[in-house]
Amino acid sequence: MPEALHPYKADLHIHTVLSPCGDLEMSPTAIVKRALARGLDMIAISDHNTTRQVKVAQKIGRESGLFVLGGVEVTSQEEAHCLCYFADDAQLDAFQEFLDIHLPKIPNDEDRFGYQLIVDENEEIVGEEEYHLLNAIDVDIDGIYDEVHRIGGLFVPAHINKGTTSLTSQLGFVPPDLRADGLEINFRTTKSETIKKAAYLKRFSFITDSDAHFIDNVGDVYNVIYMAHRNFDEFRKALAGDDGRYIDTDFFREHKLPKII
Amino acid sequence: MKVRDIVEALNLKVLSGESGLDKEVEGCYVSDLLSDVMGNADMGCLWVTLQTHKNVMAIASLKELAAVILVKGLDASEDTKEQSNEEGIPFLSTDAETFETAGKIYQLLNA
Numbered sequence: 001m002p003e004a005l006h007p008y009k010a011d012l013h014i015h016t017v018l019s020p021c022g023d024l025e026m027s028p029t030a031i032v033k034r035a036l037a038r039g040l041d042m043i044a045i046s047d048h049n050t051t052r053q054v055k056v057a058q059k060i061g062r063e064s065g066l067f068v069l070g071g072v073e074v075t076s077q078e079e080a081h082c083l084c085y086f087a088d089d090a091q092l093d094a095f096q097e098f099l100d101i102h103l104p105k106i107p108n109d110e111d112r113f114g115y116q117l118i119v120d121e122n123e124e125i126v127g128e129e130e131y132h133l134l135n136a137i138d139v140d141i142d143g144i145y146d147e148v149h150r151i152g153g154l155f156v157p158a159h160i161n162k163g164t165t166s167l168t169s170q171l172g173f174v175p176p177d178l179r180a181d182g183l184e185i186n187f188r189t190t191k192s193e194t195i196k197k198a199a200y201l202k203r204f205s206f207i208t209d210s211d212a213h214f215i216d217n218v219g220d221v222y223n224v225i226y227m228a229h230r231n232f233d234e235f236r237k238a239l240a241g242d243d244g245r246y247i248d249t250d251f252f253r254e255h256k257l258p259k260i261i
Numbered sequence: 262m263k264v265r266d267i268v269e270a271l272n273l274k275v276l277s278g279e280s281g282l283d284k285e286v287e288g289c290y291v292s293d294l295l296s297d298v299m300g301n302a303d304m305g306c307l308w309v310t311l312q313t314h315k316n317v318m319a320i321a322s323l324k325e326l327a328a329v330i331l332v333k334g335l336d337a338s339e340d341t342k343e344q345s346n347e348e349g350i351p352f353l354s355t356d357a358e359t360f361e362t363a364g365k366i367y368q369l370l371n372a
């Protein structure tokens with residue numbers, strides 16, 4: 001008998017205070033609290049080129065009933081942003097090692113680009129990233145896909161419809177033979193619009209997210225993921241469309257989550 | 262002026278697409294954003310870039326560009342070169358940076 005599927009609301013692209021462009025209010029504690037208050041079941045933490053804020057967010061999530069997927073938004077050599085998601089600490093650590101090797105050793109300038117702070121669950125600063133996180137790593141899209149898959153993670157090019165830092169802006173169009181586990185679009189387009197303009201993309205699963213850099217935007221855009229449980233393997237299956245699992249990227253348009261004042 | 266003349270004047274390395282060296286050069290476009298090239302480069306242009314993804318070849322073909330010049334000693338991937346050979350759109354390479362390369366091409370085309 002197949003397992004019953006449940007609809008889980010998930011915003012899978014959120015920056016913390018560790019991203020230089022992330023607002024100082026974006027502590028993992030504040031993000032988890034806001035996500036729960038707005039009715040999300042699942043989020044992903046996806047800072048630019050670092051995973052170092054993921055584990056504390058996951059700990060806070062576990063303690064308060066929110067599933068926090070570990071992720072990162074990598075800037076490829078082509079300067080296309082790519083979301084990568086990982087199943088556990090070992091995978092996160094392995095990918096962090098890869099990032100540490102491939103991010104250029106260019107110090108961050110806080111005054112110009114913003115702070116890159118690591119905070120704990122009490123919102124105390126416990127560290128910072130020394131090197132500027134908005135730079136491109138020296139590995140191209142195919143190389144990142146290979147490394148993510150070697151480790152066991154998932155690879156989803158970010159906001160492919162965006163006019164900057166996307167596959168489309170950097171490469172003119174999504175490469176027809178692209179290897180990826182899914183594609184992300186932002187709120188400015190829909191899955192059906194995207195496929196209408198580029199039919200060859202219908203082989204992909206889509207997700208849509210807030211890409212929140214400010215606390216009020218957490219949950220402004222979300223997916224409804226039909227899966228049996230909230231965990232990495234179920235999410236993988238939903239992206240692959242296995243066993244009836246799927247992702248609804250349109251539901252949020254008619255069902256905005258309540259604003260939290 | 263033909264692609265071949267540019268190759269000689271700038272001492273470019275021909276990576277692939279030799280059959281296209283006698284194409285007439287109508288102008289030059291410099292950009293690393295492929296979406297920008299797709300929108301703005303004119304037919305018959307040289308394209309100076311540091312992007313090496315195989316979509317570069319696809320766009321060069323779509324826009325019927327004369328040739329692609331990769332700067333800073335960059336090389337194209339094998340499948341890109343293969344396609345370049347098939348379509349006769351040369352991929353050229355220089356150790357120079359974009360500023361220097363574009364400056365020399367500007368002088369040649371406006372001489």
